[in-house]
């Protein structure tokens with residue numbers, strides 16, 4: 487395939503867009519976010535966006551911070567949430583919140599502090615479960631009547647080489663949690679072991695889910711997820727938005743898909 491232009495093709499009602507490399511992917515995700523925010527703000531407010539940690543997720547936020555159209559967005563009408571968090575002390579450099587603040591939030595003077603909704607840290611909650619319960623309460627405050635969470639306008643998800651999304655890891659009990667939007671996680675195979683995550687049910691409330699992944703080490707998980715692997719083995723296989731599901735990947739993560747299905 488051409489490595490100069492993104493290409494798109496539908497698969498199982500998901501749109502897969504392949505980008506030349508991780509750097510271009512991050513820039514493209516930032517551009518999509520700006521466009522999505524502007525589109526939504528033209529019809530309703532506030533806009534609810536769920537951020538992800540991870541390599542491409544944070545690189546995309548950094549790209550958004552320097553995007554030329556960034557200030558076209560009315561940031562006073564944007565609420566930011568997280569799909570998962572490492573259960574560490576506030577300000578720890580490994581927290582997704584800390585990395586997002588460094589990459590983007592600290593560069594958005596218009597964004598009201600009360601619109602930023604980090605998952606409670608290990609110095610604000612005694613356990614991941616306590617943090618998860620507090621986050622569920624905050625989500626409910628911003629949800630439509632009768633719902634547990636807002637209808638997120640965009641929910642970003644990075645994906646690990648094992649196919650995990652948010653902190654929903656293969657074979658973990660968090661995959662089976664029902665009836666609540668958040669869960670505490672213990673024994674994560676990726677450090678740190680204690681985390682907080684949105685559940686599949688909460689993710690499924692998003693209007694748009696965007697899975698972002700780059701690098702050859704992600705190719706087997708991308709293939710498994712798009713090939714319909716069981717969620718227990720490849721959690722990323724089970725995520726979808728109510729209106730749209732995008733897989734935004736680079737050539738390396740696309741693997742055989744990039745070769746077999748030229749633009």
Ligand SMILES: O=C1O[C@H](COP(=O)(O)O)[C@@H](O)[C@H](O)[C@H]1O
Pocket residue numbers: 538539540541542543570571572582643644645646647651652653676
């Ligand atoms: O630990 C996490 O990892 C995933 C993926 O990270 P990556 O560096 O392999 O892209 C991320 O999506 C998740 O939010 C984070 O907590």
